[in-house]
């Protein structure tokens with residue numbers, strides 16, 4: 001048999017690589033994009049080696065999508081959790097927990113997620129859960145993962161009582177008598193980390209869950225992720241996943257504060273690794289979220305005296321940013337409110353020339369509200385704005401309620417681009433679905449669930465939105481020219497869509513699906529659509 005690589009042609013596509021290309025075909029060989037050109041020319045040039053041909057039939061072909069901010073392990077584990085999204089009242093949530101406990105009897109802790117109490121008549125309270133759970137610990141994450149509602153058994157197991165002090169940047173909610181109500185906020189959520197690990201171990205295997213998650217991402221057209229789940233457990237699991245033999249995606253893995261000393265001691269900097277798995281930025285939290293009213297604000301929330309919560313003291317943030325930067329470790333700071341964004345930019349500015357030392361760019365995650373005075377500072381300091389278009393449309397109602405007139409500066413994608421900033425897009429899954437059609441639709445329409453566009457001046461073009469989901473995050477992971485592009489020589493990570501995205505009405509872009517996905521030259525989704533060009537066998 002010939003040692004020459006087998007070649008697959010994708011023909012009659014509308015190729016997109018930063019902009020629509022004039023060519024309509026590409027050749028894939030040995031896991032790479034081997035050639036780009038006209039269908040007839042490629043058929044002729046590769047005739048002797050072509051094993052199969054895939055007809056894109058006029059649909060868009062893009063590089064594989066890269067989700068620049070998600071938490072893959074929690075998303076993968078979600079299938080084993082109590083689903084609380086859409087629970088209209090506390091009683092609905094409790095009923096779902098009761099049903100779940102009945103279906104999965106045992107003593108291990110149960111985890112749930114997705115509750116959103118801003119419209120509930122009764123606030124979350126441990127007693128409501130105790131009534132259905134007995135001695136079995138129950139831990140329920142809010143929709144934004146910045147609050148945890150637990151029962152009495154979980155409080156006891158985690159050793160939280162009337163005397164427990166909240167960690168810095170965290171809140172243990174208490175009743176008038178000083179007893180914990182069962183609601184933990186921000187950094188206090190971590191008091192139950194051990195229990196959550198027990199729950200995950202008891203309910204199944206992370207390796208299997210991650211393989212299932214990879215298949216789901218491939219079906220979405222996603223071939224790489226920037227993972228923002230912190231800690232050694234997530235790091236180990238993601239490394240095994242991204243470098244193992246099973247279904248996988250490429251991973252840029254963040255570090256948590258607890259991993260910083262070890263990384264510095266070992267000389268592990270951002271950019272270490274390869275295109276399968278690479279060490280990313282140190283992840284810090286400057287504040288909470290809009291949904292929990294814990295995003296740190298320059299001025300109080302509408303109709304309130306609260307300015308949210310600084311979950312990391314500015315002085316400490318400055319120290320961490322400087323220390324990490326000096327050791328070549330980029331920093332990614334979660335900052336949602338305008339005060340948190342300013343604190344984060346101040347910390348990068350205070351790091352001085354050390355800011356430029358890491359091989360990968362530092363970034364601010366979310367940047368949902370940016371004060372006018374800070375908009376140009378992203379570009380000036382070389383800090384990337386890593387944002388999630390779906391947050392804009394999902395949270396539009398909340399933003400209008402709590403930020404009022406300040407919404408003019410909310411989710412300011414267009415202005416950030418105009419002021420020279422680099423914009424990367426992700427989903428923040430499991431907070432939102434990583435389905436890219438939804439992200440693209442949100443980016444180009446900014447149309448909220450009620451149909452009203454939110455600050456429509458900030459809309460992006462489809463090309464700008466696609467770039468923020470492909471070539472920009474590729475560059476941020478140190479893989480410019482190898483990922484996020486269809487250029488010859490790049491990894492063959494690509495998506496054949498089910499339609500011509502540029503001819504689709506913007507408001508219908510959320511219906512766009514990946515019809516085929518290729519990862520490292522392998523057809524990992526929709527491969528049945530591929531027609532062998534000669535004979536049925538593709539074996540050697």
Ligand SMILES: [Zn+2]
Nearest residue numbers: 069070228428
């Ligand atoms: Zn996140």
